[in-house]
Amino acid sequence: MENETKLKHFESLIDADSNIEPRDWMPEDYRKHLVRQISQHAHSEVIGMQPEGNWISRAPSLRAKKILLAKIQDEGGHGLYLYSAAETLGISRDELIEQLHSGKAKYSSIFNYPALTWADIGAIGWLVDGAAIVNQVSLQRTSYGPYARAMVRICKEESFHQRQGYEIMAHMMQGTPEQQEMAQDAMNRWWWPALMMFGPHDTNSPHSGNAIKWKIKRASNDILRQKFIDKTVQQAELIGLTVPDKDLKWNEETKHYEHGEINWEEFQSVINGNGPCNKQRMENHIKAHHEGEWVRKAATAYALKQNQSVKQ
């Protein structure tokens, strides 16, 4: 088939809301965009284990520790579902990890903020996973089959993440004045970075054009951000937390909240490596990767040996 006929066929599948599967012809830019987006998503799940992992040994009860362990294990699983989706596009796991380590591939800048107190574990689950869910629910309808299927699996697991975080916040807001203060402080520090997770405003979003046209993204950054704000403000108010935005107000006509200006300079600076924890997150990942090398090699050597003895 001519490239033009192939493109027509591809576009007709997209227009019909059908899915593109790994062996279907696809434009090179579609493939590239997917590799970038899915791998960034996978790396975010994996790097996101670090701020929470920091609290496993200090969780305030056995119940809290079990929950946190299960949640972090899920995030590792999410990373693996997504790496596996990215690999169907012809890139290997080794290349994906190499791109993370070299800085060519990014991960969500939210994970470059530290988890300072136990309330941060509440705020991360409630706000960070909450924001991720809004994005991921929309991605269940993304046009690339393996990515969409990974999203369905992930969404099923995410709602426990958000609920356990909100439960922590609600508990602390019923606690001592110090505990309430701690919860409000975590809210103050995580609210704005959570809004930044949706990316730049639509008028200023470099990758959105083709991604929307090809239905890789099903809703724009601003629409998803709005959804998150509209859902979350009521939850905050219910447990007595204040949203740290003096310009936040309900618009009776649009039936949406209006929010204040987001600090995009901070966003850019964290993306460019200057967040509080960028260096530490990458160093940890690289260290773990190197420390695992002998295990990977030993298992490979053992498998080779087993194969040889089968043949003899």
Place this chain on the structure above:
Amino acid sequence: MENIQDSQWPLWEVFIQSQPGTPYKHAGSVHGPDKSIAMQNARDTYFRRNEGTSIWIVPSNAIVASDPNDSDMLFDPSNDKAYRHPTFYTMPEGALNI
């Protein structure tokens, strides 16, 4: 072990049977150096809740997939054989249980 190259291990496809009696369904893939570690990884990756009661894993390179370019040839001919469906046939008026 110096001559062994570091890698993320070969790829395996994972299939899940959600309960006895139902067909196996593709879940995704995992990496593993051999069958038993690939099986363990499949279990840890895709079975953290009550997803199923049985697992198949298959080396990814053992899967033969149809070529999308052959779709017309493979799948179109079945469209014009209405007589393969029960509704094609006219039953005598009044016949029961058929």
